[in-house]
Amino acid sequence: MKPDPTRRSVLEGLAVTGLAAALPNAAAAKVAAPPDFGPNVFVVDSSMPRDQVQARLDAIFAAQERAHFTDARHAILFRPGRYAADVNVGFFTQVAGLGRLPGDVVIDGHVHAEADWAKGMALVNFWRGVENLAVRPADGADRWAVSQAAPYRRVHLQGDLALDDGGWSSGGFMADCRIDGTVRSGTQQQWFTRNSHIGRWHGSNWNMMFAGVEGAPATSFPEPPYTSLPSVSVVREKPFLHVTPTGSWAVFVPAVRRDSQDTSWTKDAAAGSSIPLSRFLIAHPDTPITTINGALAAGKHLLLTPGIYRIRAPLRIDHAGTVVLGLGLATLLAENGSAAIVVADVPGVAIAGLLIDAGPIETPTLVQVGPRGARRDHSRNPTLIADLFFRVGGATVGKVQTCLEINSHNVIGDHLWIWRADHGDRETGRVHVGWTESTADQGLVVNGDDVTLHGLFVEHFQKYQVTWNGERGRTNFYQCELPYDPPSQRAYMAGTTRGWAAYKVVDTVTAHDATGLGIYANFTADPTIVLESAIEAPRRPGVRFASITTISLGTGQGTIAHLVNDAGAAARTGAVRQTFVRYP
Numbered sequence: 001m002k003p004d005p006t007r008r009s010v011l012e013g014l015a016v017t018g019l020a021a022a023l024p025n026a027a028a029a030k031v032a033a034p035p036d037f038g039p040n041v042f043v044v045d046s047s048m049p050r051d052q053v054q055a056r057l058d059a060i061f062a063a064q065e066r067a068h069f070t071d072a073r074h075a076i077l078f079r080p081g082r083y084a085a086d087v088n089v090g091f092f093t094q095v096a097g098l099g100r101l102p103g104d105v106v107i108d109g110h111v112h113a114e115a116d117w118a119k120g121m122a123l124v125n126f127w128r129g130v131e132n133l134a135v136r137p138a139d140g141a142d143r144w145a146v147s148q149a150a151p152y153r154r155v156h157l158q159g160d161l162a163l164d165d166g167g168w169s170s171g172g173f174m175a176d177c178r179i180d181g182t183v184r185s186g187t188q189q190q191w192f193t194r195n196s197h198i199g200r201w202h203g204s205n206w207n208m209m210f211a212g213v214e215g216a217p218a219t220s221f222p223e224p225p226y227t228s229l230p231s232v233s234v235v236r237e238k239p240f241l242h243v244t245p246t247g248s249w250a251v252f253v254p255a256v257r258r259d260s261q262d263t264s265w266t267k268d269a270a271a272g273s274s275i276p277l278s279r280f281l282i283a284h285p286d287t288p289i290t291t292i293n294g295a296l297a298a299g300k301h302l303l304l305t306p307g308i309y310r311i312r313a314p315l316r317i318d319h320a321g322t323v324v325l326g327l328g329l330a331t332l333l334a335e336n337g338s339a340a341i342v343v344a345d346v347p348g349v350a351i352a353g354l355l356i357d358a359g360p361i362e363t364p365t366l367v368q369v370g371p372r373g374a375r376r377d378h379s380r381n382p383t384l385i386a387d388l389f390f391r392v393g394g395a396t397v398g399k400v401q402t403c404l405e406i407n408s409h410n411v412i413g414d415h416l417w418i419w420r421a422d423h424g425d426r427e428t429g430r431v432h433v434g435w436t437e438s439t440a441d442q443g444l445v446v447n448g449d450d451v452t453l454h455g456l457f458v459e460h461f462q463k464y465q466v467t468w469n470g471e472r473g474r475t476n477f478y479q480c481e482l483p484y485d486p487p488s489q490r491a492y493m494a495g496t497t498r499g500w501a502a503y504k505v506v507d508t509v510t511a512h513d514a515t516g517l518g519i520y521a522n523f524t525a526d527p528t529i530v531l532e533s534a535i536e537a538p539r540r541p542g543v544r545f546a547s548i549t550t551i552s553l554g555t556g557q558g559t560i561a562h563l564v565n566d567a568g569a570a571a572r573t574g575a576v577r578q579t580f581v582r583y584p
Contacts, residue, residue: 040074040306046081064090066117069395069425073306075328080104087111089128094328097133098243102156105133112143121167148457149389149417163188173415173455176263190518192455192477209477209516212261222579227516227547231259238352238386249277289313304330314339320346326353337361345374347381355389358398370408378410386414393438394421402442413453418443420460422484435485446470464504475514484524499531511542518549523558535564548580
């Protein structure tokens, strides 16, 4: 964190409230050699010399600071204990504590994301994360200047948190966190915070949404654009790796929470189950897919260590309760037109911490949760997909029809970024973008009933960004940029309708609820293009939308004629932002 006296918190020098009590038990954990996680997982313990730890942290960051489209992946895991360290988090790097509670790992320093490499512009600070630790910055302030696919989870920060670095930023996601000081959103265009406790929130631009957050500002949308829900109807926190007090390794799978507020861990350890790591296959990028699928078929769980997995046959999940957990944004690259993951219609599956890359041969669907026509009720034990990110183009040519298809009922999504690339890396020559080069029809199709999504980001697809066919769906926060690159209005037509809606609820649906939606046009290839409606949905009382924003970006790069169906004024040159408090 760059020193900034204006960000100094009154909390500086306070004791580690609620943390010190946890450390004696945590420190009692035996220090044994970690499992074979491969060369790109750095497991830190408190017996290591401080200067050696810091040198390794600095080396990882130096390699990853600008590595926007690198194939390198890293995870930095802190065993329970207390550390004096500065952890600067670059691209494709996950930083996590290995305790059962965030306070089991305390960093006396900063755990931060900066945008120095881009002169303060954090618009492309993607693909990184921090989770499950406590941070005590000496100056009382930290920074997480990020955009999409950069989760901030299960963190107890004793101080203030800045979400920008002076230039524009386009985040973001925070969940299960306690921020004792003030969160300053700065230039963040939008942000979603769920099940957290904050001292105060300062700042807004287009769409700031809170759900189940103690200390959140009251709803005042559209000016300022705050939307606060008092509770979260149903959620399941992301599974996480941890070391037990006896020194054994396990993955904790949090239980479902209903009508929840605040963090899952403030009063006590969250409810759930701990699965010994011995029940997991620990896979590496060179592990054959046949070996992985053999382990899954035998009832094993799966831990994917950092790296690129070339997938020529899908990972098949057929057993209820299977956990698939990625470290360091482990990446599945679909080759030969194969899907990456196929899940049977079974309850309680958890898939988390993965990047799914489309390959150059078109794939019909990258990830399918449940077969089409799935009918089973999984309300007692819903499947979770969390921190699941998709990429079409950019690093390599990508072609897909649909990135994510949810067919099972009662699925919970928690932080999804589904992205058709709008840019690549000119320095390395990885610039695989374009209307006919990297192609993708749809980001997300939901066919299952009672699907709930928290923090949904879908961008730049060539037809509908989201199509919702299931009943009683719910979305808490949605961010969407339309494709930049349609060459003409003629090329961007849904039949006789100008353009493809960013959020499409089909006409047969009788109940749907979506809150906190921001939809932006930036038709740089042809600014005369018009999208008829940002949202298309049936006109009936059970289909409801709230806190909707449309924006024509730049100097009016295209027009969104209506917010929902034929209602609402156009976002266009001279009137770039339009809002609806609710519809109908």
